[in-house]
Every structure is written in C-alpha cells, then in structure tokens.
Amino acid sequence: MLTASTLAMTTVSLALLAAAPPGGVKDAASAAPAPVQGVREVVLDEKSAGKAIAIRTSRNLLTTVEFPEDMLGAPTCGDCTDLRNPDSDALFRVETVAQGRFLAITPNGEAVRQSKSGQEAVTTVLVRLEHTTLMLYLERVERKAADTRVVLVYPNRAGESEYVRVEKAKLEAESAARIDAEVSGRFLRAFSEPHHCSKKGSRARNDDMVLEVTELCYFGREVILTFTLENRGRIPIEVGSVVVNKGANKREYLSERTIEFQRVSSGVVSLRLPEGDSGGGPFELTVYEGAGKRRAVTLGGLDF
Numbered sequence: 001m002l003t004a005s006t007l008a009m010t011t012v013s014l015a016l017l018a019a020a021p022p023g024g025v026k027d028a029a030s031a032a033p034a035p036v037q038g039v040r041e042v043v044l045d046e047k048s049a050g051k052a053i054a055i056r057t058s059r060n061l062l063t064t065v066e067f068p069e070d071m072l073g074a075p076t077c078g079d080c081t082d083l084r085n086p087d088s089d090a091l092f093r094v095e096t097v098a099q100g101r102f103l104a105i106t107p108n109g110e111a112v113r114q115s116k117s118g119q120e121a122v123t124t125v126l127v128r129l130e131h132t133t134l135m136l137y138l139e140r141v142e143r144k145a146a147d148t149r150v151v152l153v154y155p156n157r158a159g160e161s162e163y164v165r166v167e168k169a170k171l172e173a174e175s176a177a178r179i180d181a182e183v184s185g186r187f188l189r190a191f192s193e194p195h196h197c198s199k200k201g202s203r204a205r206n207d208d209m210v211l212e213v214t215e216l217c218y219f220g221r222e223v224i225l226t227f228t229l230e231n232r233g234r235i236p237i238e239v240g241s242v243v244v245n246k247g248a249n250k251r252e253y254l255s256e257r258t259i260e261f262q263r264v265s266s267g268v269v270s271l272r273l274p275e276g277d278s279g280g281g282p283f284e285l286t287v288y289e290g291a292g293k294r295r296a297v298t299l300g301g302l303d304f
Contacts, residue, residue: 040149041153042153043153044132044155053137053152054139057107057141058143058145062104063106063148064103065150066151066152067100067134068129069101069130070129077092078123081108088108090111091123092123092138093107103125121140122140131154196218198215200214200215203299206296208232208235209237211287211298212227212299222272225270225283226268227267230259231262235261235292237289237292238292239256239259239265239288240287240289242285242286243287243288244269248271250270250271251269252267252269253269257290267287285300286298
C-alpha cells in the first residue's frame with residue numbers, strides 16, 4: 001500500500017511534468033509553482049466540537065488528513081469518488097490510507113458545481129471515529145493557500161498516552177513480580193509438607209465424551225488431579241464447569257475449552273482439604289458440557 005507521503009511526492013512530480021514547457025523539465029523547474037503550507041494541527045476540543053473543519057485543497061496537489069484514531073467504516077462524502085474511478089465527475093477524489101488513519105484528498109481537475117453564489121468546488125465529508133464524529137469541509141483554493149497535511153489531535157493526548165504507557169508497564173511488572181513470588185512461595189511450602197503422587201488410568205465415558213484421570217497428588221492439604229477429556233464425536237465439545245466432590249478453593253486449567261473431533265484437552269484441577277484432613281479420598285471428578293447437549297461425564301472412586 002502506498003503511504004500518504006509517497007502519494008504526495010508522486011502527485012507533485014506528475015504535476016511538474018504536466019506543466020513542463022517545451023524546453024523540458026529543467027525549464028519547468030525555474031517556473032515551479034509557489035510553495036504550499038506545511039503541517040496544520042487542529043485540536044479537537046470544546047471549541048471545535050460540532051463545527052466543520054476546513055480542509056483547503058488545490059489542483060494537482062495531494063492533501064492528507066491524519067486522525068487521532070482509526071475511522072469506523074468508510075467516510076461519507078457528498079460529492080466525492082475514490083482514486084480507482086478517475087473518470088468520475090465528482091468534485092474530489094478521497095481515499096482512506098493506513099487502515100483508516102489517513103484520508104488522501106485531491107480535487108478532481110477543474111470540476112465545479114453551480115450554486116446561488118456562482119460556480120464553486122466545495123463539499124463535506126463525514127468521518128466517524130471511536131470517540132467522536134467529525135465533519136470536514138473540503139474546498140478548492142489557490143495553491144499557495146492550500147493544506148498539504150492536516151493533523152487532528154485530541155487535547156494533551158500525546159503526553160497522556162506516554163504517561164499511561166509508562167505507568168501501565170510499571171504496574172504490569174509489579175504485578176508479575178508479585179504473582180511469581182506468590183506462586184514460588186506456595187510451591188515451596190507445598191513441597192515442605194508430606195506429599196505423594198499416584199499414577200491413574202481410570203476412564204469413564206458418556207456418549208462421545210471420554211474422561212481419563214491420569215494422576216492424583218497431595219501436598220499436605222492440597223490435592224491435584226490431572227485428567228484428559230477426549231471428543232470422539234464430530235460436534236465440538238464446549239467444556240463448562242469442572243467439579244470435584246470434596247475440598248474447597250478449587251482452581252482449574254484446561255489446554256482447550258473447545259474440543260474438536262478426535263482432539264484431547266489436558267486439564268488440572270486443584271483443591272484444598274479441610275483442616276486436619278490429610279487423606280480426603282475417595283474423590284469424584286465430573287466434567288460438564290457448557291453448551292449443546294449439556295452432557296456430563298463422571299469418574300469416581302479416586303484415591304491414593
């Protein structure tokens with residue numbers, strides 16, 4: 001995709017070649033048109049809210065408008081075409097660039113419309129952003145008064161964004177450090193208590209749902225069950241809740257909550273036994289389907 005700056009240079013170069021006298025480009029350079037204005041910034045605050053924003057264009061000159069966020073859908077223009085329709089008699093050619101962050105605008109030759117005040121080349125463009133709706137007033141002016149680039153910004157957004165980015169990074173780093181410390185401490189505390197794991201291979205099936213418990217471990221009062229759930233049917237299984245008949249503070253993990261045909265999801269569920277209960281068994285594990293047939297498959301008699 002061409003960038004707005006590349007399109008601008010291309011358009012200006014074509015304009016110079018088109019205006020070149022018989023002597024060639026060298027003579028054309030000495031008769032180059034007057035320079036145009038640079039970047040114009042418009043702050044979208046209370047003063048500009050609800051008002052049309054003037055965009056001054058000129059023949060053979062590309063004007064770009066930059067928005068503070070991506071557009072929601074295509075802009076609505078009263079008398080425009082896009083760059084893929086060069087034979088249109090619309091007043092302006094308007095094209096979205098960079099996934100809707102820019103508008104590239106050029107007047108369409110010498111096209112004009114008759115109005116009460118005479119012939120004129122003006123129209124409006126309606127642009128919807130996530131946080132506001134803008135109306136751009138396109139007009140054709142003399143080249144020296146035209147805009148090459150108009151940047152629309154929210155007030156204080158640049159500084160605010162940088163501040164938010166830095167603070168967010170700090171919070172994420174602090175949160176990650178706390179989680180790592182908590183997990184490491186809990187893991188080490190569990191190993192300091194009596195612990196034991198036993199391999200299992202118990203299976204249960206309900207229709208096309210096949211549940212297998214592969215291992216049962218205890219670390220003091222913490223009990224961990226590892227299991228797999230296989231889908232032997234052609235309709236995907238949406239896993240709902242995972243339930244154990246004993247303990248509290250249950251936590252679970254599943255590698256896949258949507259299980260396709262002949263796919264297997266690996267799962268882990270942990271629970272905490274009541275004070276003074278270091279055995280806890282036998283356990284019963286039930287996995288419920290969260291949608292569709294709402295089936296459930298249960299495997300009981302699990303003990304160390």
